[in-house]
Amino acid sequence: MLSQADNERITRVGRGTPMGEVMRRYWQPILMTSELAEADGAPIRVRILGENLIAFRDTNGKVGLVDAYCPHRRAPMFYGRNEECGLRCVYHGWKFDTDGNCVELPTEPESSKMKDHIKIAAYPTFEGGGLIWCYMGPKDKMPEPPDYEWMRAPETHCRMSKTYESCNWVQALEGGLDTAHSSFAHNNGDWADNELRQRDKSPKLEVEKTDYGYTYISFRGAGDDGTYIRVYQYMMPGQQARGNVTQASGRSNNPKMDGHIWVPIDDESCMVYNWACGIDENAPVSLEFFEKFEKQMGRGHDDHIPGTFKLKKNLENDYLIDRELQKNRTYYTGIVGINTQDFALQEGMGPICDRSEEHLGSTDKAIIAMRNLLLEATRDVEAGKMPRGADPKTHSHVRAFDSLVPHGQDWKQAMAEDLRAKW
Ligand code: FES
Ligand SMILES: [Fe+2]
Incomplete structure (x- = not known):
């Protein structure tokens, strides 16, 4: 369990809160590059860490991320004209570049110097790994952009x-x-992929702290096949990567690693970025395969409310739980879609889980370790230090993997090479 005070400390992300300040010391994804592909195209609303912002790609292809409201009289920049290297507010024509400088202020006489003093709040952006990232923290503390292995594939x-x-x-x-x-x-x-995880339902866990977060290893007995070892990586603050290699080989799936990045929209909602990455040159992730995978996860094209990233099966309709399906045991939850099952359990806890009421057991080791790292990060940032994992040198070499290791073999030796980034 966590005290109410610590629970508040790790969950709240607004500016000035302990975790809000931690989150602002990392580069955070704001959009998929594909959402903002076109130079001078339509601006997009972005809400992150409780702040309302507008993203736009200027004439030269540079991405700007500015306050959602104009510094003149606070008109919405969303309706702005994205033209000639800047976003122009359509209320009175003030125009801003991607750095937030006011480049035209047509309501003042030409001789006016007012333009030189006006700025719209703007955050630096970076593109990599199919994502647009932003940095919302103090300029002098900005780390190098992220460099996760999958971003280099x-x-x-x-x-x-x-x-x-x-x-x-x-x-x-x-x-x-x-x-x-x-x-x-x-x-x-x-779901054949889950077969190895069905053989042993009380995995032994090990958590090894690293300078990017931790490596989290689960050991499941696999009978004569040895031990099924799945290595997860927790990369601070909000990313998980895991191997999907062994369970997939010999079946229909590609051997790959995959993961998620959880990015707070505000205290009570988040955006989950889902990535899947082939582990070597011979393992591309075709669009066709990826779409099948997404469908299985419950987040295929048809699973979304059109024009949004929200799922049709959601809290309001109880994720379309089918009690018959649940009763006849083919589906433990009665809910179809793997991430839909996750969402039902996570969203169903309420907007912010009350951790003072929990009773944690031996399989919650990794969760306890993650909370402790978040609490440590709040203290580090308060002490003026860079939080764990923000420097890309700490995470660029990391890969997740899973393997069946024969009895009597040292898993660390057996998997050492597989756990090093190859891209
Ligand atoms: S409110 Fe934006 S230019 Fe006046
Ligand atoms: Fe899950």
Whole structure:
């Protein structure tokens, strides 16, 4: 359990809150590049860490991320004209570049120097790995842009999607660092990939702290096949990566690693970026494969409310739970879609989970370790230090993997090479 005070400390993300300040010391994804592909195209609303912003791609292809409201009389910049290297407010024509400088102020006489003093709040952006990232913290503390291995894979090998989740980011992240639930919540009968996780439902866990977060290893007995070892990486503050290699080989799926990044929209909702990455040159992730994978996860094209990243099956309709399906045991939850099952459990906790009421067990080790790292990061940032994992040198070499290791073999030795980034 966590005290109410610590729970508040890790869940709240507004500017000036302890975790809000931590989150602002990392580069955070704001959009998929595909959402903002066109120079001088339509601006997009972005809400992140409780701030309302507008993203636009200027004439030269540079991405701007500015305050959603004009500094003149606070008109919405969303309706702005994106033209000739700047976003122009359509109320009185003031125009701003991607750095937030006012480049035209047509309501004042030409001789006026007012333009030189006017700025719109703007955050630096960076593009990589199919995502647009921003940095919202103090300029003098800005780390180098992120450099996760999957960001270096060719476009044919790494695919990306995103889904809106209606709850606090920490309980969503906890779901991603909880291997034990996959033997239950995701026991779907028809999901062959989960077979190894069905053989042993009380995995032994190890958590090894690293300078980017931790490596989290689950050990499941696999009978004569040895031990099924799944290595997750927790990369602070909100990313999980895991191997999907062994379970997939010999079946229909590609050997790959995949993961999620949970980005707080505000205290009570988050955006989940879902990536899947082939692990070597011979393992591209075709669009066709990725779409099938997304469908299985419950977030295919047809699963979304058109024009949004919200799922049709959601809290308001109880995720279309089918009690018959649940009763006849082919589906443990009665809910179809793997991430839909996750969302039902995570969103169903309420907007911000009350952790003072929990009773944690031995399979919650990784979750406890993650909370402790978040609390540590709040203290580090308060002490003026860079939080763990913000420097890309700490995470660029990291890869997640899973493997069946024969009895009597040292897993660390057996998997050492597989856990080093190859891209
Ligand atoms: S409110 Fe934007 S230019 Fe006047
Ligand atoms: Fe899950």
